[in-house]
Amino acid sequence: MIFSILFLTSRFAYSFDYFFQGTDWPDLCNQGTKQTPIDIEADLTVKILSNEPEYSWIEFHMQELGLQANTDGGGYKFLGDFGSMTMYQGNLAIMSTKLVNFHFHSPSENYLNGSQFDLEMHVVMEDEAKIYSHAVFGVLFKVEEGAFNTFIDKVAKAYYGNMIITLAEAFTSLQVKNYLQFSGSLTTPPCTENVFWIIDTNVRKISPEQFNFFNRMWAGNEKFAGGNGNNRMIQPINDRTVTHFIGFANHFGYIGILLGFYLL
Ligand SMILES: [Zn+2]
Secondary structure, three states: OHHHHHHHHHHHOOOOOOOOOOOOOOOHHHHOOOOOOOEEOHHHOEEEEOOOOOOOEEEEEEOOEEEOOEOHHHOOEEEEEEEEEEEEEOOEEEEEEEEEEEEEEOOOOOEEOOEOOOEEEEEEEEEOOOOOOEEEEEEEEEEOOOOOOHHHHHHHHOOOOOEEEOHHHHOOOOEEOEEEEEEEOOOOOOOOOOEEEEEEOOOEEEOHHHHHHHHHHOOOOOOOHHHOOOOOOOOOOOOOOOEEEEOOHHHHHHHHHHHHHHHO
């Protein structure tokens, strides 16, 4: 009995690398039909506007933690009890999650309109109702001369020692109203499917120096997977739908306030 448990454990304790960008990963990674990452074409998304009943928005609750990066297995990962996410339709909570880790890929794993980005952060969550195996919130970053991201600055410094970090600093608002959503998988073995994916359409900017911190670890490092990044190759969308939630609530609210002042 003990022997078989050990055998099963080792059978599923995959080790993997990025020498072939994941094309050599076994089992579901190879045979799955709802795999991540994907290239999202804006024209092909189903759009749901904030005045439609299916429109859902997201609210995060975050806390500060003293953290040091975990650099095992070709990743750059932070583990902790970062907070929670609730998804709402109107005032009705339809999904609750617990944030369990965040980590980085460079270059990005997901593409938008055929374009890859310089860096992608994945905030991994557990679905409290266990309907989904996980939920992942993806944030894309691109390099811009003169940009500086204070969150990424702390994330890079945490390589050298404990840093007080809150994921809230990576967000412009803790309410996310514009995003892409699709059903996908983990992007590393065992590539488990039934993952609820959310990609924030707000692409953040980082400086060339901030990008270099990640690039030196992966795509710019000959010793890491022969010069590949730690991004898995994009996967077929197959018959999946990507939904683009477009929240105009703030704009309408703003116009409403302006009109209100005008009429007064
Ligand atoms: Zn990831």
